[in-house]
Amino acid sequence: MKYDFPNIEPKWQKRWEEAHVFEASSDHTKPKFYGLVEFPYPSGAGMHVGHIKAYSGLEVISRKRRMEGYNVLFPIGFDAYGLPTENYAIKTGIHPRQVTDKNIERFTSQLKRVGFSFDWTRVVDTTEEKYYKWTQYIFLKMFENGLVFRDTALVNYCPSCKVVLSNEDSQGGKCDICHSDIVQKSKDVWYLRITEYADKLLQGLEGVDYLPQVKQQQVNWIGKSTGAFVNFAVTGTDEKLRIYTTRPDTLYGVTFMVIAPEHPMLDKLSDRIANMDEIVAYREVCAKKTEFERTQLVKEKTGVRIEGICGINPVNGKEIPIYTADYVMMGYGTGAIMAVPAHDERDYEFAKKFGIDIIEVIKGGDIEKEAYTGDGEMVNSDFLNGIATKKEAIEKMLAYLGEQGIGEAGVQYKMKDWAFNRQRYWGEPIPIVHYPKCGMVPVPYEELPLRLPEIKEFAPGEGGESPLAKIDSYVNCSCPKCGGAAKRETDTMPQWAGSSWYFLRYIDPKNDQCLADMDEMKYWLPVDWYNGGMEHVTRHMIYSRFWHKFLYDIGEVPTSEPYAKRTAQGLILGPDGDKMSKSKGNVVDPNEVVDAYGADVLRVYILFMGDYASAAPWSESSVKGCKRFLDRVAELSSMVKEENNAKLESAFHKMLKKVSSDIEEMKFNTAIAAMMGLLNEIYDHGSLTRDQLLTFIKALCPFAPHLCEEMWEQLGGEGFCSLTAWPQYDEAKTIDETVELAVQVNGKVRGKVELPLNADRDTALAIAKAAPSVAAAIEGKTLVKEIVVPNKIINIVVR
């Protein structure tokens, strides 16, 4: 029998909604479970099967938690600010608000069609005034606490989108949105001082249960290194050239110094530099290179000797040449390095090219051939000579630097401050007013939200300024401090702003007094389980942890970490095994699958495809296999007979044990396989009892809830299947009284024997040897060893 999914599915979706089945309760006496999935960007393309996979994992877990008696918060919302909507507005002239509303409506109906058990009463939309008021509020709190600053800097700029991008949004030198090459442009940039939280972000990882790759990626992204700052005198000046090094132990091996082409010292000492023309020319060449070229394509070292000045090595007073070269970045450390060619590959390459001395200070390599970066005995290093380990040499040197006042231990991070403004319309307005006398003045809290004005032209200006800059009524305002005629900031926040705290708002989405009620937050936080894509690990995850830690420090939230546990789903690839993309034409539309097979089939298939965390290609015929499975489940109703069968009963308990534990480990594919296996056993047996069928339906309910509700109702079950108690298994019944053991002779299986559970060694061996095939294999041979692993295997070694 095929079940009538086109009627069953809408019927139960409606009933769930009417009965408020999936709404989180305010009863704080019950144990809670807060399951969070990354809320979607409501794009014009509609839902993708990838969305379904991303939500299906916690969907099953949340449904199981409800059946286990938890008060479950499983919310959804929309991360609706962003460039695609804005670009669409620029192209068509349709206001982003209208586009966003339409897209949200479409996403909502598509999500509901799949039967996700979201709490639809708590939907948040980051572009709503009532929401972004609080995004602005958090920004102002950061401003108040010195975490916001403005600087003119070389920034990543996308000439095609005409927008400034953060490092996170321009990985690999390509624009994250349009994939054009990024150029460096000097701009006024708003920064959030995320580096202030680098250490806290790192330390916080110790107490959370994230997938190891997730932790690792965050650790690498933060990129903490320990070393030392050392000050080098510059000949003929009072200048100190400050460098950062992780290898202060090699200070006696320094033979030159290198500063970044953008280093301010070049301009400062320009009148002392003999070849300033050459240096300016070099700097211009470097500035033209994109970040991409500079870091990836050009492996050949380039640089220019700075004539007229030298550095003085503070440990031995030696004069050494200074170069400027673009292999040293202004954005890391101090933008200047001491170069030790004997023990650093880059410095070695540079020294070889420019004919600079190479002095060995650590034994163990052959510096004629290459730089030696390993450990070894110190030489040519005065008081360090003879020391055998890097650790000890560094300690000694650090102590010396301190005594002499020429340097000190220091820490550096790869992570940079977060460039936070965008010259765009469709984002949260930055609530700051500029007035020459008062500087940057925050918009008073009472005036929030600072609303986006209504405009008709959404394109940014040619110079890359925000479209808001053209709206005089918006720009001109009075200074909140002194009342003078001031100008409003016209940049908006990046897309990552609203998503940095949305999980707090779900807890109390309608609160107009604060982000969310403290008592509610104390009950619901932290998020118990957060699932999302690996692509957000170094952006959204780091940003939101930063905001949360800041909010914790100012007493606005009760926990120092937002997420207790983080997992990630793998991609769904196209049927051809490639990443799904419109241009390849291999995109699977979830709606068509629901039309053809039903939502339950879609849900079961997506979780059955393979390991949840791995990528797997779509297979239409495997979808049919899942349809067959559910059709066969529906057929069980006609197989109910009240005659018990101990073997089948035991199979049920084994299935429940497997399904219960597999769901917890996100091994949904094997959980479904276990149910399929049991189904086959039921068919072989020809019948099952009503209780057994009810048990089967309960276990399947988180995966295929519509079919299960329907069968539950037909069998006379009380209330909703989705709210009945999760079926418990009896451990004793999962254990068979006898076990079949393979008997090996010299490691090869020669027979199988049926043994009572936990049979003792002698009994087991006696029965094993009695088996004809085993007896034949050991006949006439000398017994060497007998291995009996209870209930697992018997191996008889003969010669």
Add this chain to the structure above:
RNA sequence: GCGGGUAUGGCGGAAUUGGCAGACGCGCUAGAUUCAGGUUCUAGUGGGGGCAACUUCGUGGAGGUUCAAGUCCUCUUACCCGCACCA
């Protein structure tokens, strides 16, 4: 270059963590049902050999440890994902 991961039938993938490799699904083969296509049902399905019971080989490759290796160790190859001149 650094960090992380993966490799198992024709395909997606299992394997109680060192104990019968290939669960479950797809596909395929044969048969039944059907006017036919589809559906459904039954049986079979890693390779080689054999009518068969059976036998032999088999988890990217080469070694090793072990009574026993997909699983542990050493070396190696290919691919995927991060980061990337980070001093």
